[in-house]
Amino acid sequence: MAGEVNIKRLAQELNISIATVSKALNDSYEISLKTKNRVLSLAKELNYTPNPAASNLRSNKTKTIAVIVPNVANNFFSLAIKGIEEIARKYGHHVLIYQTHEDAEMEKSFTNSLLNGRVDGILTSVSSNEYNSDYYRDLVKKVPLVFFDRVYESLDAFKITTDDYQISFTATEHFIDCGCKSIAFLYGLGKLPAGRARLSGYQDALEAHGIEFRDELVLDYSEDEEVNFSNIKTLFKEYKPDALFSSIEEFIIPAYMACAELKFRIPEDVKILSFSNMSSAKLLNPSLTTITQPAFEIGNEAAKCLFKILNKRGVDDDKDIVLKSVLIKRASTGC
Amino acid sequence: MAGEVNIKRLAQELNISIATVSKALNDSYEISLKTKNRVLSLAKELNYTPNPAASNLRSNKTKTIAVIVPNVANNFFSLAIKGIEEIARKYGHHVLIYQTHEDAEMEKSFTNSLLNGRVDGILTSVSSNEYNSDYYRDLVKKVPLVFFDRVYESLDAFKITTDDYQISFTATEHFIDCGCKSIAFLYGLGKLPAGRARLSGYQDALEAHGIEFRDELVLDYSEDEEVNFSNIKTLFKEYKPDALFSSIEEFIIPAYMACAELKFRIPEDVKILSFSNMSSAKLLNPSLTTITQPAFEIGNEAAKCLFKILNKRGVDDDKDIVLKSVLIKRASTGC
DNA sequence: CTGTTAGCGCCTTCAA
DNA sequence: TTGAAGGCGCTAACAG
16 A cells, blocks of 8 residues: 555665565675665665565564553553553564453453464453453463463463552551551452452451451442442441442442442541552542552563563563552541 | 464365365355365364464455554543444454654654554544644555544544534533633643634633633643642632633643642632543542543544545545533532 | 575465 | 465575
8 A cells, every 4th residue: 555665676776686685674794884775775765664464474473462451441551551562662562452341251352363473472461250260371372471460370471460468458557557447348359369369468457456357348349330339338337337448449439429428528437548540539539548559560561571581581580570559648638 | 383273284184275275264155165164164173363464465454453642541542442442343453552642753653663554544643742734644645544532623634523612612601601700721732623622612602701811811731740730829829710621631630739729619619620531530529520522432433434444435424523522510519 | 795596374366 | 166376575595
């Protein structure tokens, strides 16, 4: 369509062979400086760019990586993608993005469509609705792949994650230090290690401080915002927790709405803390303490890891990289 | 790496020719049903998938489109991408995503890297920092391209936009109806039609209601959040506006912070209205009236438009599609 | 230093 | 109904 200009054409115009042109373009040591310059300047003049399909076919490299995420309309993932892109660009690679919408079937179908050499490698954050461990066990043998954030822990594969357990423990302790006695836990991603680690951190912190863990203070996430809203109201009415620890961002809004409806002031009547990368919400709500994951850095590390694999360097490194999340306490509330 | 299984292999195993296999796979009428079935079942058994690089090279089609946006970590664009992906998947296409970070040079460099047939078409939302009209005038001749949201109006090209002028007019009227006399305008995207249309809508609404337009009530956006914060405080102190109309989401936070610092209550002391696709912020802040653009639909329409072009259908349709934004008034404030 | 040649995997004439 | 052959644009042996 656009191009029309290929190495054959360059070769003809310069009266040299196709191979010479190719080598000149690839800066081969076999070619004289003079020829290189002639080729390069004509290439520039004619606006030559190599046909990627042809190079791909020949070299079995696509200069393309794929990113598979549940969703891009999400603060965490969009930042992670930014981190990935930065590295990809540095390596001159293109980035294909696929959204699974938490659908494990779609996840598999996207992934399978990438196994025929469309990409050099894959970065993936698995969907939360089904445990697909067997599938990925086979997959990692077929294609360079790095998991980030949402991983299958039992898998022998490259994984970039955060310290979900540790930061949850710390956050729960923070509440306890503030004098909270009855801390409810809003539970999400229960099928994934990340979600379960957050729960464990909470449980263990309670235990460490001699506070009894009560099952009825744990609320499971529902896809339906209305249900979450009503469940939180019920939770407030029946068990009167003095704090809410939300393990996923999606609980923040129903929690706030429930407080508003019940005329609870935050943080005077009830404290709220959430995992969240919603930067603006933090600023808008000085009463909300948040755990922020280093989303950008996770993307960055994951991509770096993938390129290490692709370049066959340092693959003997530790396969598990764990980054630190940050607990941001709201100064204005003193807690 | 993964594949190894190609039509040659299929042909050998079945003792037929490569050409026959190829035709069978493409469901050619020349091939007997029996042969087709043999080929297809073996293909399935061996998990055959065609090598994309080879098909691309042969057919000059990549089954890939590119999306170029300023940023994905943004409510509007991430939703738009979702809309684009939905359509792309329907057409069996893959989606490359590039972020310009509002850098016109990067925008050009990405775009240029796509002109050699790496993609079948491009969807783009231009960056705001430089007016690149000449560049795009040439570009649209070289590659199927659809602009969405951020466009160059003077260009004869496919464009999917929203009713920025109209909705700004309506929103300003809404303020006037609420009794506001001194409405400040927080101005962004001034180099782009969308931004200027928002300003015009505001100006014309004032005029239509006999309110004088005052230049000092218009505040330009700065990249520096702190500067915006301080400018808004100054604006409040010097001109005491009773309403703020923010033409971009990025002003919301400094505006809120300024109000907090000056102990202004929203909406009693000052009303705030903003263009925003920050769904959570709306719910968290019942006092904020918002203009929400149909981001998902814009992506959807843009992608549909591109595939129409690629399939050479309906190209004579109107090149300009304008979708409607929605003004969401906060019931709780009565304004 | 430069050129010739043989494919990468697929599709498409054209011939059988 | 099937097969043989050529070529998409590029690269990598191998010769000269």
